[in-house]
Amino acid sequence: MLAAVLKEIGNLVVEEVPTPSPAGGTFLVRIGHAALCGSDLRAVTNGSRLIRKYPRIIGHDMAGTVETVGPGVDGVTPGERLVIVPGNPCTQCEACRRGYSPDLCPNFEPIGFFHDGGFAVYLLVPPSAVRGQSFVPVPDGVSLRHAALAEPLGCVVHAQEMTDVHQGDAVAVFGAGPMGLMNCLVARLRGARMVILLQRSQKRLELARERGLADVYINTSELDPVAAVREATGGGADVVITAVSSGESHELALELAALRGRINLFGGLPRDNSVIRFDSNKVHYRELTVLGSAGTDRDCIRKALDLMACGRIDMESLITHEVPLSEIHRGMDLIRKGKALKVIVTP
Numbered sequence: 570m571l572a573a574v575l576k577e578i579g580n581l582v583v584e585e586v587p588t589p590s591p592a593g594g595t596f597l598v599r600i601g602h603a604a605l606c607g608s609d610l611r612a613v614t615n616g617s618r619l620i621r622k623y624p625r626i627i628g629h630d631m632a633g634t635v636e637t638v639g640p641g642v643d644g645v646t647p648g649e650r651l652v653i654v655p656g657n658p659c660t661q662c663e664a665c666r667r668g669y670s671p672d673l674c675p676n677f678e679p680i681g682f683f684h685d686g687g688f689a690v691y692l693l694v695p696p697s698a699v700r701g702q703s704f705v706p707v708p709d710g711v712s713l714r715h716a717a718l719a720e721p722l723g724c725v726v727h728a729q730e731m732t733d734v735h736q737g738d739a740v741a742v743f744g745a746g747p748m749g750l751m752n753c754l755v756a757r758l759r760g761a762r763m764v765i766l767l768q769r770s771q772k773r774l775e776l777a778r779e780r781g782l783a784d785v786y787i788n789t790s791e792l793d794p795v796a797a798v799r800e801a802t803g804g805g806a807d808v809v810i811t812a813v814s815s816g817e818s819h820e821l822a823l824e825l826a827a828l829r830g831r832i833n834l835f836g837g838l839p840r841d842n843s844v845i846r847f848d849s850n851k852v853h854y855r856e857l858t859v860l861g862s863a864g865t866d867r868d869c870i871r872k873a874l875d876l877m878a879c880g881r882i883d884m885e886s887l888i889t890h891e892v893p894l895s896e897i898h899r900g901m902d903l904i905r906k907g908k909a910l911k912v913i914v915t916p
Contacts, residue, residue: 571916572626572689573897578616581627583895589685589693591639596694598651601713603687604630605900605912606721607746612682613901619682628688628914629655629681632707632716636691642699650707652719652874653687654867655680657698670727671703672864688897690916705871708878714891714913715877715884722873722882723865725751729759730869731862732833734808736760741798741806741825742783744813744836745773747887747911752810752835753782754882761808765801767794767818772907780886795824802827810835816845823851823859834861887911 570588575581591597609627612620635649645651656671657678658664664673671677680686680703684695694704707716725748734740740756742749745768753764766783768774769790778786787797798806805827811818813836822832838845852859876882891913892900903909 570690571894572685573628573894573914574624575613575620575627576624579614581613581898583897586626586689588691591637591642591693593640594642594696594699596638596642596645596699597636598633598653598692598694599636600631600633600687600689600692600916601650602632602717603628603914603916604717604721605897605904605914606630607748607904609681609688610901610904617682619679621683625682626685626687626689627681628686629679630717630720631687631692632713632719633687633692634713644702645699645704650713650716651704652707652716652870653680653692653694653698654703654705654870655682655686655720656864656866657684657695657703658701659697660701670864670866670869671701688894688914690894703867705867705874708874711874711877714888716874717913718884718887718911719870719873719877720865721748722751722755722876722884723870724748724862725755726872726876727865727869728752728810728833728835728862729755731860732808732810732831734759734761737762738807739763739765739802739805739827740808740810741765741767741802743767743809743811743815743818743822745770745777746812748835749810749812750777750780750782750887750910752812753777755876756808756810758876758881763802765798765806767798770907776889776910782886794821798825804828805830807831808833812836814838816842819845820847823848823857826855826857829856829858831858832860834859837863888913891915 658671658674659676
């Protein structure tokens with residue numbers, strides 16, 4: 570079968586590899602569609618602490634159809650359409666027993682990093698994922714093309730549940746990439762009275778404006794973001810979400826937040842540049858809440874699919890390109906150059 574194989578850091582090769590065969594406790598999924606994520610690009614360019622061994626088939630946002638089921642697998646039938654949940658927890662540790670998201674499990678084995686992923690014709694779902702039920706059925710009426718985005722949308726659902734985005738909030742989102750735009754969409758669904766999108770690139774802002782994904786658009790390279798947000802909201806944002814890997818946005822979030830505002834540091838920072846200036850007096854005297862969210866879980870992915878199924882969210886507005894697996898490098902280049910939002914990869 571054809572697969573995108575990361576041979577080593579910086580060397581992603583699309584080549585023929587043996588099609589896996591399900592043994593006991595595993596099953597085989599034919600990938601319908603997969604989606605490129607920024608973490609895929611970072612893994613190719615800079616490596617990932619989650620990849621323990623090369624070569625590795627990458628890709629962790631995917632949906633497909635069950636092809637063959639190995640012995641000892643219950644609750645999965647050939648022909649069933651599934652989203653594979655990439656976070657693959659051990660189910661035994663304290664974090665798992667407390668019901669935390671899989672990314673907080675110290676022993677998790679994520680698909681697309683620890684195990685081979687979805688940039689291939691077939692995916693072998695490993696025994697650990699079968700034991701942990703790391704998959705969610707795709708509802709009728711939801712295409713596999715859209716279901717491939719259930720994992721990133723689930724990350725947004727998880728973040729906004731943690732941050733308690735609710736009716737009447739003014740929500741400011743840093744970053745007009747796919748995750749920032751999904752945060753805009755979900756904030757509206759949760760009843761935000763105003764969604765403010767902040768972005769340095771005018772091209773990115775215009776892509777969002779064309780789709781009507783926010784109420785206020787602020788180019789942070791041209792306007793003072795603090796003054797602009799305070800003017801738009803009459804004092805500050807009730808919720809600030811930093812959906813971009815920028816330490817500056819994390820620092821500015823404290824300035825943008827209204828009294829008793831909630832801040833979610835949604836976008837992680839580079840490992841070698843993750844320390845920011847943090848004025849704790851602002852948190853103290855303004856009674857701010859600062860939290861982070863990482864990843865998602867099966868329940869939030871199910872909620873994401875339900876939003877798609879009932880037509881409450883337009884995933885097509887986020888997909889700008891679709892490429893065959895053989896042209897995955899072109900899809901990555903489109904993202905690197907800022908010409909794409911979400912790129913779908915089709916085997």
